[in-house]
Every structure is written in structure tokens, then in C-alpha cells.
Amino acid sequence: MLGARTGRAFDAQAFISVPVRAAHSLVRSQNAERRSVRHLFRSGIGGSGVTSTGLIEPERDLCCSRNRASTSPRRNSFEGQPRRPNTSSFAFLTSRLGERLPWRPKQSLGQNFLQDRAVADAIVAAVRACEPTELVEIGTGTGVLTEPLLEFFPQLLSLDIDERAVQYTRARLAESGHFPRKQLSELQARIQKADFLRLEWMSMYGPRTESAPQITLVGNLPYYIVSPILFHCFEHVHRYHQAVFMVQREFAERLAAPTRCKDYGVLSVLAQLHAEMQTLFQVPRTAFCPVPKVDSVVIRFDFRSLPQADSLSDQAYQSDLSVALRQIVRQAFQQRRKTLRNTLGDTVPTRWRHCRPEELQPSDFLELTLSLLREGAQMPLNELRSPA
Numbered sequence: 527m528l529g530a531r532t533g534r535a536f537d538a539q540a541f542i543s544v545p546v547r548a549a550h551s552l553v554r555s556q557n558a559e560r561r562s563v564r565h566l567f568r569s570g571i572g573g574s575g576v577t578s579t580g581l582i583e584p585e586r587d588l589c590c591s592r593n594r595a596s597t598s599p600r601r602n603s604f605e606g607q608p609r610r611p612n613t614s615s616f617a618f619l620t621s622r623l624g625e626r627l628p629w630r631p632k633q634s635l636g637q638n639f640l641q642d643r644a645v646a647d648a649i650v651a652a653v654r655a656c657e658p659t660e661l662v663e664i665g666t667g668t669g670v671l672t673e674p675l676l677e678f679f680p681q682l683l684s685l686d687i688d689e690r691a692v693q694y695t696r697a698r699l700a701e702s703g704h705f706p707r708k709q710l711s712e713l714q715a716r717i718q719k720a721d722f723l724r725l726e727w728m729s730m731y732g733p734r735t736e737s738a739p740q741i742t743l744v745g746n747l748p749y750y751i752v753s754p755i756l757f758h759c760f761e762h763v764h765r766y767h768q769a770v771f772m773v774q775r776e777f778a779e780r781l782a783a784p785t786r787c788k789d790y791g792v793l794s795v796l797a798q799l800h801a802e803m804q805t806l807f808q809v810p811r812t813a814f815c816p817v818p819k820v821d822s823v824v825i826r827f828d829f830r831s832l833p834q835a836d837s838l839s840d841q842a843y844q845s846d847l848s849v850a851l852r853q854i855v856r857q858a859f860q861q862r863r864k865t866l867r868n869t870l871g872d873t874v875p876t877r878w879r880h881c882r883p884e885e886l887q888p889s890d891f892l893e894l895t896l897s898l899l900r901e902g903a904q905m906p907l908n909e910l911r912s913p914a
């Protein structure tokens with residue numbers, strides 16, 4: 527039954543034992559690809575007809591050589607040979623860590639996979655506390671979060687830029703036995719190949735209205751795009767309700783940094799203005815494979831509109847204001863030792879002219895932005911705007 531957790535222990539061996547080829551035939555036979563994004567959003571998120579969303583269609587040739595290379599026979603044959611370990615090899619990496627991964631992780635995609643089921647369960651509990659109506663996971667990976675999330679939230683949409691993650695996790699759902707057969711293909715189709723930052727959110731969620739669905743985001747974020755993901759959320763707070771994100775500890779410290787501290791910068795100002803943040807728990811680096819260089823932290827974000835723009839119902843204005851704010855804060859911090867008059871010009875109100883950016887509270891930056899906008903400061907807003 528959906529929603530019922532089995533409570534069984536996390537079995538890393540079983541976890542990787544789903545043959546990639548089985549995954550391919552399973553997904554093919556269920557024609558998951560044919561369940562187009564249009565269908566997905568009609569039945570779940572958005573509800574509006576969709577033609578193009580930015581979701582990437584699964585590759586037709588699922589048995590490509592790249593995927594075949596990651597199947598278990600190759601790994602087993604390596605393990606069976608007493609040869610000198612090649613420290614750059616995937617098999618060496620995984621055996622050294624006492625863990626196994628279904629494919630060679632791509633560092634360029636931030637693929638440090640969570641291996642600790644207890645941490646995954648804690649993240650799922652944090653998402654449940656948000657009581658999401660619409661839920662999007664950024665970065666399916668090996669499905670360690672996707673599977674338990676789908677048990678509670680069959681409306682979940684899980685996205686990964688890597689086709690291998692999509693195919694593997696779809697297969698994992700079938701193997702788990704946690705999901706009723708007749709719902710399986712529908713749930714598998716909710717795992718999609720997509721670049722989160724290139725999604726056409728506007729066509730997915732329809733026009734910005736009061737009744738537009740509020741989305742909760744969840745993810746063990748790929749570290750290389752944490753800032754763009756957060757900037758996207760801040761710019762579209764009217765779409766996003768909450769988020770439960772795992773980020774690197776240093777990054778979390780920058781988000782929460784107070785004024786006059788060396789970590790205080792663009793991210794701190796924008797995050798503190800656009801969200802209520804709560805650090806839920808820390809996760810040691812050893813909970814991941816491959817092991818990253820730093821520990822992580824799980825943070826809950828409750829997004830909010832910019833405080834002084836509350837009375838402005840025009841969400842496009844909110845978004846413009848958010849973009850302008852980002853540009854001004856960025857410009858101010860580009861030369862953090864200089865005064866604001868030097869970096870932003872003579873239109874800076876007198877009380878802040880001789881201040882350095884690190885001396886201004888986030889709310890001061892908002893006031894400064896509104897003041898500069900009133901003065902008619904020219905800013906190339908469109909250059910900065912991330913996709914709607």
C-alpha cells in the first residue's frame with residue numbers, strides 16, 4: 527500500500543543488484559516514455575496542457591554501450607582478478623569504500639550519493655512535516671530519497687540530468703516490491719531526465735495566479751549548482767513554498783552569516799530576505815559515496831515574498847524586484863572593501879554612502895534597492911533573470 531513504510535534495513539547490496547538491462551526492458555515494456563510530460567502534468571503538478579517543458583525525453587536506445595559498461599559483470603570480473611589496483615578505477619573506488627554504486631559517478635554532476643538510509647529517512651520525515659501538495663526532487667541519483675518519498679507522495683516529480691539515474695531508479699522501484707504493480711509504470715514515469723535549471727516552469731505550471739500550485743522542493747543538491755538553484759527559488763518565491771535541501775556545510779554557513787563576518791555576502795543577503803531557514807541536522811561526509819571533502823547540512827527553507835513588497839500583488843514586480851536586488855547586492859559585494867558610493871554611485875542615499883556592503887543588514891539592501899529603483903536606476907534585468 528502506498529504510504530506504508532516497511533521499516534526494513536537499508537541493504538546496499540540489494541540496492542545495486544538490479545540489472546541495468548532489466549531496468550531497460552522493464553521501462554520499455556511499460557512504455558514509460560510514452561507517458562509524456564503532458565500526461566504527467568495533467569494528472570499531477572500544474573494541471574495545464576503542456577507542449578514543451580524542458581524535460582528531456584529518455585533516450586530511445588536504452589542499451590547503449592555507456593550503460594552496458596556499468597553493469598555488474600564488468601565490476602565482478604575486476605573484483606575476481608588479483609591485479610594491482612588502478613586507483614582511478616570506479617571498481618577500486620567503490621570496493622575501497624566498502625560500497626558499491628550502480629555506475630561510475632560523474633564528479634562534474636555533483637554525484638556524491640547518499641548511502642545512509644537513516645539520513646534518507648530523516649530527510650523524508652522533514653519533507654512530511656512540510657505537508658507538501660506538489661513535490662519536486664532535484665537530483666534523483668540512485669533513488670535513495672526517491673523511493674521512500676514516492677511511498678508517501680505518489681505525486682512526486684523526480685528529476686535528474688543523468689539518464690542513468692532515471693533508468694536505474696525506475697528499475698529500483700520495480701524491484702523494491704513496495705509499489706502496487708498497476709501503479710508502477712505511472713510512478714516510474716514520474717522520474718524524468720531533466721536539467722532543473724532549464725525547465726520551462728511557466729509552461730509547466732501555467733500563468734502566475736493565486737491558485738497556481740505551490741511547490742515544495744527536496745534534494746541532496748549537486749554542489750556545483752546550489753547557488754543557481756537558490757537564486758531561481760528566490761526569484762520565483764510565488765511558485766515555491768518550501769524546500770528541504772542538503773548542502774555542504776560551508777555553504778550553509780554562508781547562507782546564515784551575519785553582517786561584518788567574512789562569510790556575509792550576496793548569498794547571505796538574498797537567502798535571509800527570501801526565506802526563513804532552519805538547520806535540521808548535520809550529515810557527515812562518510813554518509814556519501816564517493817566521500818566528498820566536506821560535511822553536509824540539511825536545511826529547511828520556508829520561502830517568502832520580499833517583506834516590503836507584500837502590498838504589491840503583482841508577482842512580476844516581486845520577481846523584478848528580486849532580480850534588481852540581486853544585481854545591486856552583487857555589485858556592492860564585488861568590491862567589498864569599497865564604500866557603496868564608489869560601487870553603486872551617487873544615487874545611494876546619504877546614510878549608506880560611506881558604508882561598506884558588509885555593514886548593511888539584508889533589510890537595508892532591500893530598502894536601498896527600492897530607493898535606487900525609485901531614482902530610476904537602469905539595470906539590465908533581463909540579463910539576470912533565470913527561466914520563469
Ligand SMILES: C[S@@+](CC[C@H](N)C(=O)[O-])C[C@H]1O[C@@H](n2cnc3c(N)ncnc32)[C@H](O)[C@@H]1O
Nearest residue numbers: 638639640665666667686687688721722746748
Ligand atoms: C548529490 S547527488 C544526489 C543524488 C541522490 N538524491 C542522493 O541523495 O544520493 C546529485 C544528483 O543531481 C543530479 N544533477 C546534477 N545536475 C543536475 C541538474 N542540472 N538538474 C537535475 N539533476 C541534476 C546528478 O546527476 C546527481 O544524481
